[in-house]
Amino acid sequence: MSRTRQAGWIAGATAAALVAAGAITYAVAESDDPGNGAPAADSADAGFARDMAVHHQQAVEMSYLVRDRTGDEEVRRLAYDIAQTQANQRGMLLGWLDLWELPKVSADPPVTWMGMGDMASGKDGALMPGMATNTELKKLNTLKGKQAEILYLQLMTDHHKGGIHMAEGCVQKCTVGVEKRLAQGMVDAQQSEIKLMADLLKARGAKARD
Template sequence: MRHAGWVAGGAAAVLVAAGAITYAVADGDDSGTRAPAADSADAGFARDMAVHHQQAVEMSYIVRDRTKNTEVRRLAYDIAQTQANQRGMLLGWLDLWELPKVSADPPMTWMGMGDMASGKDGSLMPGMATNTEMKRLGTLDGKQAEVFYLQLMTDHHQGGIHMAEGCVDKCTVGVEKRLAQGMVASQQSELDLMADLLHQRGAKPRD
């Protein structure tokens, strides 16, 4: 229960920060004074990263119920809470900008990679797990679930970092660029932790 309270407190803090950032954008307190266009990097990143984050949340809740290991469960909780709140911010900005949350263009078009996004078996963007991999995660328990989750999430974070770096380079809304830079830093830190957790289990990231 203490951990649950800590998670709830952390989530509340993130929501307060999200509210402040959303207010700042709505109030025009940023480098940009106009809402970005529907085909802009700002809108594309918000749409695509919201989808990317949603899978990470789902994956984390799956492994939470498949293992009793404290370290992996804590990591999964942290990823789920952080990315759910960031997803809410991204979708909130799209609402604020009065832009659609779904685009007719392929994912990653804003990065010039629309023709490279796979879409195969549900893997819509770099690093995303396939539908088959998600189903397999739900059939594993204990150490096997932990290893597969850590491998899938390593791939997921690597793809997410690539996208966030694209926003840092291409986005024009200051708070969104700063959020993307924060994603790069936090997910890189989690990659280091996941590498250690895999090593402890005699495993390593997938090639």
């Protein structure tokens, strides 16, 4: 499959995911009664919702950064798809916290719900697995064209790998069915995007970072 066709397929899959996401949000709102079976503030369900909302926000920011710094249609399309999908999912996650009447921030370190709280150093702004540092984001903001594309694809590959790790944690530990299904959907979609980004990097004479 060509990169253009593959990108088009992922764009179509993204659109389908957004429709499904809307349905999931509606289903949760219809079926879950806050205070009656809602997860606890220190649960994996709440922890994943809080942490992935922050994780997704950085992906959205990086994607809009690169869209302003390149004219390449494949990269711009991918960045747009990632930004739209993750902004939508972020809204769902925060909406669930509202529905459950739980705080959107926690005094515990990020990914404590995964048993990794002591591993989240927060060094240079990288609060969770795969997140870019403040220095890396500043560098992306100074680059244009092919250089910006390569750094974005490398940063987003790392970001997706970290996000997949967190989503797999929710699949294992979360108890709310629709949240577990959303997390599995994140795993599947981001694995596909990692493959596409590897092809895009190879076409630019580069590869993902070790």
